[in-house]
Amino acid sequence: MRQVSVIIKFNLVTLRRFVIFTEKSMKNFTFLLLFSVFGGELLCHASGEQANIISLKNDSLLFSSDQIELDVFDSIPEKNIKEVVVYGISSGRLTFPLSLVSKTSLLNSSFTTPADALQRETGIFMSRDGIWATSVNIRGLSEQRLLFLVDEDRLLTATDIAAALSTVDMNALERIEVIKGAGSVLYGTGAMGGVVNFVIERPAFTPFLESHGNIHSSFNSSNQLWSNHAKLQLTNRQWYLSLNGSYRTADNIRTPEGKIPNSQFNDASWGMQAGMSSVANQELLVNYQHFEAWNVGLPGGSAFPPTATVRYKNVQRNLFDAEYVFYEITDYLKQLRLKAYTQNISRDVENIVNTSTAIFPSSNNITSGIKAVGDWEFTAYHKLTLGTEGWLRDAKTSRIKKVNSGTQINVFGEQPTPNAQVQDMGIFAQYSWEFSPRYWMLDAGIRLDYMKTTNDSAFQPVYKYSYFPENPSMRIYEDIPRSLLFKADEKNEFSYSAHIDLIYHPTRRQMLALSVSNSYRAPSLEELFKYIDQAGTLRVGNPDLRPEKGFFSNFSYTLSEDHFYIKTDLFANYLFDLIAEQHGTYTYQDEKGKVTQREALINTNIDKALFLGGEMELQWKINPVFSVLANLSYTQGRNIDKDTFLPQIPPMHGLFSVNYHQKELFDASVSALWAAKQGKVAPGENPTNGHLIFNADLHTEKFRINRNYLRFFAGAENIFDKAYYNHLSTTRGVLRLEPGRNIYVKAELGW
Incomplete structure (x- = not known):
């Protein structure tokens, strides 16, 4: 042997x-x-x-x-x-809690969106604006305080009902990585409460020319969802090329009380990843992704009136990045990565308010950046990461409102936000010192950022014209008084973030870790300047917002035996100048001096907020056939000054799963997803009852046919057709039941 x-x-x-x-x-x-x-x-x-x-x-x-x-x-x-x-987000640069969803987990289940997959992880809860439009909440902090990345490229778009996560094709992923805590020391503003990184699958170099790939197709019964995906990989000693594409179409989703109207969606994507290594210890990596969704229903929310029918007419995301990697440059400089990227996200929305009024918002967000990161290793116990990053976000929005008066159509041109830009330049350092080998380790890091925010003036309305239905090409423009909502301005800010981690191994199989950090988040463009008027609740930005700041701490204990693993985390996060929507009166004045006041949700700084919570994860391999997995998460958030609970705090929730493995044949599992009643709600929020739903899945091993293989998957979600609400959906005004029983099947052919 x-x-x-x-x-x-x-x-x-x-x-x-x-x-x-x-x-x-x-x-x-x-x-x-x-x-x-x-x-x-x-x-x-x-x-x-x-x-x-x-x-x-x-x-x-x-x-x-x-x-x-x-x-x-x-x-x-x-x-x-x-x-x-x-190399990656979880390559040891932070000791803050990490979660990972592997390609195997994504393939074995039937997740509609990435948020569906992430909600099974500790500390993560899904929020929903629709079946397709979903996001996540990490330890009580929603998407405004989270940073989303695709291969570590910033995924930035409007933060209100934006569904940025849903523009990622899960079939193309190798894994999803999550930092649960302040990631600002590595990624700057936006990473205050956590980081979600989607890692695209890449092949490896091979000694000879090879071809690999697969085709799979699946069906979900709850919304007649058909999903198809294909992948082709060509690899050689010095280069590789990977091509992939997906297409999905779904009807209205079924709940235990009937179908939800306007919950359909369609999307498609394709991508290309290439690598070349013609020079020893050097690699060139290229990545292009295109995603497009159309006729995506948004069943409702507080931003829309109850009678409205709202959908995404079109959503597109395009990403191109190129990275050059040097390995073993000197005895001390082990790796240097140079990267440039640009990512564009555009959205066109259709809001049919009623038979006489329709609103058509649209936006275009372009984010471009460069990054250089070097990993130094002076000894086996002293390591240093140095990096610099710069990025620019350019946002443009528009909104057209059409009102049918019976004899003519009146058209109003508006701007939800002014044309604006954010520029950021940052430098960061991360040092790791194993000062007592096998027992004690110290990690410390710091990041400095300079940010510049500029915006044009924003007026409402921008223009107005009318036309007659029988002659739409003949437009009659009107000279109307305009109201100045936001004046042109420029702001410059400096920020810093730092963290320190202390890790102790009392035995080879145990670990104690204490992490302490501070974090910083500049208000987003939407929080500063938005004017969201969809004929529902008016939502308004605030140019005078102060940056959010906070202190984060986490204590964890890990025990890893041969067949048993348990990890617990306790965290306390103190934030001040927290930005939240508060009910108030918004006042503006037009060019003729007319003053208008409207009830609105206005972004406001809350002086102090405290988040406390804990998480537990357990895995036990009982024998070679059976294993058990369980986790539990709890978060409480309070406004300290007002002594009230904070909004959008998920209930205590968890997962329990029993898994069966039949060697070389199949794997099966039965799991229970549960959430407790959430009665600790903010003023104006409604409590939600708890729920317990059961799921089951089965997937075969690969049945080999010469160099090809077949694999099959099947499962049932919400087996007993339980009717329940997602608490974070109700806080956003989406009073819709979650999906009912779903039966899914999937088949894969590969080579």
């Missing part, structure tokens, strides 16, 4: 695909994987009985459910594989 040893360092992150080159076919061999988790070392073993594929399963750490496939090639000289460092 031949043994191969590889050292791989990673921190709670799914490993990429690794290739082992051997002199001959390795039947019945043992593969030895040695890896480090926050300084500790654990040992995993895997054996393979086939000459071409070896499946590696992690028996020591149960948080990793993936199988890693290692291709073994005949008659290839052995190649020495050095230490491999996994």
Whole structure:
């Protein structure tokens, strides 16, 4: 029996695909994987009985459910594989709690949006504006205080009913990484409460020209959702090319009390990832993604009147980035990454208020950035990351309101927000010191940012004209008085963020970690300047908003035995100048001196807010067949000055799952998702009852047919057709039941 040893360092992150080159076919061999988790070392073993594929399963750490496939090639000289460092958001730069949704988890279940997948993780709760338009709340902090990334490129768009997460194709992902806590020290403003990074799947270089790919199709019964995806990968020693595409169409969703009108959606995407390594220790990586959705229903919300029918006519996202990576530049500089990207998100909305009034908002957001990050290793116990980043967001919006008076159509041109830009330049450093090997480790980091915000003047209305239905080309423009909502201005701000982590290993299998950090978030363009008038509740920005600041702390304990894993977290986050919508009177004056007052939700700084909570995750491998997974999350948020509860705080919730594994045949699981009653609500919010829903899923192993394979998936969600509400949907004015029973099937053909 031949043994191969590889050292791989990673921190709670799914490993990429690794290739082992051997002199001959390795039947019945043992593969030895040695890896480090926050300084500790654990040992995993895997054996393979086939000459071409070896499946590696992690028996020591149960948080990793993936199988890693290692291709073994005949008659290839052995190649020495050095230490491999996994690069990504969870590559060890922060000790704050991390969650990861692997490609296996995404494939085995039937998630409509990324928020559906993330809500099963500790500390994360889904918020909903529709079936397609969903987002997440992390430890009581909603999307305004979270930073969304695609391959670490900023995903920025309007923060109100924007559904940025839903523009990511889950079929193209390798994993979803989440930092639960202040990530500002690495990512700057926006990362105050957490970071969600979507990592696109990339192939690996191979010694010969190879072709891999798959086609899969699925069906969901609750909304007649048809989903199709195809992927093709061409790989060689010095280059690779990956192409993928998806298409989905869905009707109105069914709840236990009937279908929800206007909850349909359609979307499609395609992408290209390429890599080239013609020079030793250097790589060029290129990535392009296009996503488009159309006829996406928004069933309701406080921003719209009850009679309105609202939909996204079209949503598009385009991303292009290029990255050049240098490895082993000197004995100390281990890696240097240079990256540039641009991402464009456009939205066109149709709001049919009633038979006489229609509103058509649209927006276009372009974010471009550059980034350079270097990883230094002076000794095995002293490591330093230095980086700099600059990005620019350019936002333009418009809104057309059409009113049918019976004899003519009156058209009003408006601006939801003025044309505005945000520029940011930041530098950051992260130092890691293992001052007592295998026992104590210290991480510390700091980031400095300069931000510049500029905006044009915004008037309401911008213009007005009318036309007769029988002759729409003949427009009659009117000279109307305009009201100045926001005057042209420029603001400059400096900010800093810092953190320190202390990690202690009392034994090889236990870890205690204390993290303390401060964080900073500049108000978004929408919070400063928005004027959202969709014939429902008026929502208005505030140019005088102060930046949010806060102190974050987290204490965690981890125990990882051979077949048992438990992790607990306790956190306390103190924020001041927190930005929230408050009921008030909005006053503006037109050019003729006429003063208008309207009731509105106005963005306001709350002086002090405190978030307290805890999380627990447990995984237990009872025997080679059965395993159990359970988690629990609790958050409480209070306005300290007013001694009231904060809005949009999720209830205590969790997951319990029993899993069955039949080697080389199939895997099955039965799970329960639950949430307690949320009665600790802010003034004006409604409490929601708790719920308990049961799900089941089954998926086969790969049935090999020569070099091809087939795989099947099936499952049932909300098995007992339970009627319940999502608390964070009700706080946003969406008084709709969650989906009822859903049966799904999926098939995959690969090669």
